[in-house]
Amino acid sequence: DIVLTQTPLPLPVTPGEAASISCRSSQSLLHRNGHNYLNWYLQKPGQSPQLLIYLGSNRASGVPDRFSGSGSGTDFTLKISRVEADDFGLYYCMQDLQTPRSFGQGTKLEIK
Amino acid sequence: QVHVVQSGAEVKKPGASVRVSCEASGYRFTDYYIHWVRQAPGQGLEWMGVINPSDGATTYSQEFQDRLTVTSDTATQASYMFLHSLTSADTAIYFCAREPLLYAYGLDFWGQGTLVTVSS
Numbered sequence: 001d002i003v004l005t006q007t008p009l010p011l012p013v014t015p016g017e018a019a020s021i022s023c024r025s026s027q028s029l030l031h032r033n034g035h036n037y038l039n040w041y042l043q044k045p046g047q048s049p050q051l052l053i054y055l056g057s058n059r060a061s062g063v064p065d066r067f068s069g070s071g072s073g074t075d076f077t078l079k080i081s082r083v084e085a086d087d088f089g090l091y092y093c094m095q096d097l098q099t100p101r102s103f104g105q106g107t108k109l110e111i112k
Numbered sequence: 113q114v115h116v117v118q119s120g121a122e123v124k125k126p127g128a129s130v131r132v133s134c135e136a137s138g139y140r141f142t143d144y145y146i147h148w149v150r151q152a153p154g155q156g157l158e159w160m161g162v163i164n165p166s167d168g169a170t171t172y173s174q175e176f177q178d179r180l181t182v183t184s185d186t187a188t189q190a191s192y193m194f195l196h197s198l199t200s201a202d203t204a205i206y207f208c209a210r211e212p213l214l215y216a217y218g219l220d221f222w223g224q225g226t227l228v229t230v231s232s
Contacts, residue, residue: 101162103157104156106157
């Protein structure tokens, strides 16, 4: 099974600053079709998770361009260029290369 | 407009079974997988299993292999998650979410979650 490891776990950030979350996979998530099967989700308090990034670097519909995903193979990064108040919550990476699907432990983006 | 609506909260005793429903509307039901994910109190997301509503094929996490059943009904555009032999460790919020069959575009619509509490 694929294990995803996120760092850091708590990430204190001042609104307006940039933030970066890392997700490392125990196996390459690069499909033979050239796409990386890694997604990012944000779960705000008391809400369901929402899709931010799919296939490693594609923003989902309605996601602001201050969010960006990068990386390939086993190392991926989610960056927020300027954190806003609405961005605080739990961020998860998830692989959809194979079943069982797996999530990272979650990174809590919190106000510094 | 896409909607994914789950059934209401449940309280069960240890050893019992629970059924959670997930009703979809606003899209072709058979064009998307339905995944089931749970979240224990204060914990992260845990993938449980998935169903392909077009043919009923399922895949489950090994952790739930013996006591999880996921079904779908194309007539009512609903998926059902049955978890048996409940223990207190199964107390969690259970989510369903859809994913396109043909493209790995992520779980793009999620239900609101269903709280299942297991207590004697």
